[in-house]
């Protein structure tokens with residue numbers, strides 16, 4: 001993957017105390033992917049609609065990302081506009097873009113109980129099961145051997161749905177119960193022998209009640225999947241940070257490390273900083289966003305098993321938070337600025353903070 005194995009990291013740490021993976025201060029113009037590699041990481045971002053990217057955005061992704069993830073193109077509702085069709089155009093274009101730029105690619109996400117199309121919701125349980133298996137087979141076969149990793153199941157939990165075990169409600173859960181999770185992992189592993197199979201979850205980073213509610217459930221689910229021999233290789237923590245919520249980054253790092261202790265890799269999969277609670281002044285917002293990136297990354301990068309850090313897009317211009325913000329009819333003068341690069345694709349203070357966290361990476365065995 002990026003040439004630095006877990007063994008190298010631990011050996012370095014054991015030999016010289018905490019292994020200094022970042023190897024000193026970043027050169028001003030070095031790409032984040034270069035700095036990340038020097039710290040034993042892959043860095044990248046979510047990408048969508050490559051056919052509609054302007055040359056500046058194309059250059060930004062090509063220059064800064066060592067790994068990409070499909071923001072939407074491999075989601076069930078994107079691939080399956082109806083029961084008959086598979087629309088692979090968007091995902092194929094992203095796969096070709098990554099290959100042309102020598103980048104690795106994550107597939108997000110095969111199975112998610114959210115955003116299921118209405119045509120699927122109307123089907124009876126037995127048919128949903130058949131669709132589940134056939135979908136996984138067709139999609140995984142198409143990209144087998146070409147992906148760094150799959151988010152096989154996204155966000156298995158949502159306690160607010162009131163389902164037993166706090167599972168997220170949706171067609172897959174309704175048809176198969178929680179067994180859909182192991183079933184998905186086994187089915188993918190039978191087809192793609194190289195992709196790292198990832199369980200991706202939200203909110204675990206925060207001490208907010210949502211995070212407090214999901215953390216123990218995710219821990220127990222992973223233990224059961226492993227005890228049952230399900231082929232799970234990594235846990236993804238989305239890390240959509242909301243600074244106006246309660247956090248204890250060290251406590252989250254310890255929680256994440258408990259998965260590493262079970263032999264799993266840790267991916268930070270959708271990092272961004274929601275700045276809505278920050279002052280309107282852009283310079284001040286960018287400064288606080290940068291600080292939040294730095295504080296969070298310094299805490300989690302101490303974990304040797306953290307292999308990937310990905311932001312959810314690279315430029316504010318394409319952030320999902322802007323879609324949400326605009327749909328809510330909020331004032332244009334305070335558009336969200338959650339990402340490392342601004343609307344003009346220029347680096348913000350966050351780039352320096354992320355680079356510094358990579359450069360200063362020390363891991364504890």
Ligand code: G3I
Nearest residue numbers: 071072075108109115154202238240270312319320321323
């Ligand atoms: O492309 C259509 C466009 O043609 C149409 O005019 C427009 C208005 O309806 O919709 C556009 O599609 C939207 C798409 O984003 C692209 O902007 C979809 O409606 C909208 O549902 C979709 O939202 C995505 C969301 O997941 C739901 O799939 C966001 O882009 C994406 O950033 C967000 O990502 C999720 C991760 O998958 C899981 N973790 C949380 C994260 C943020 O919600």
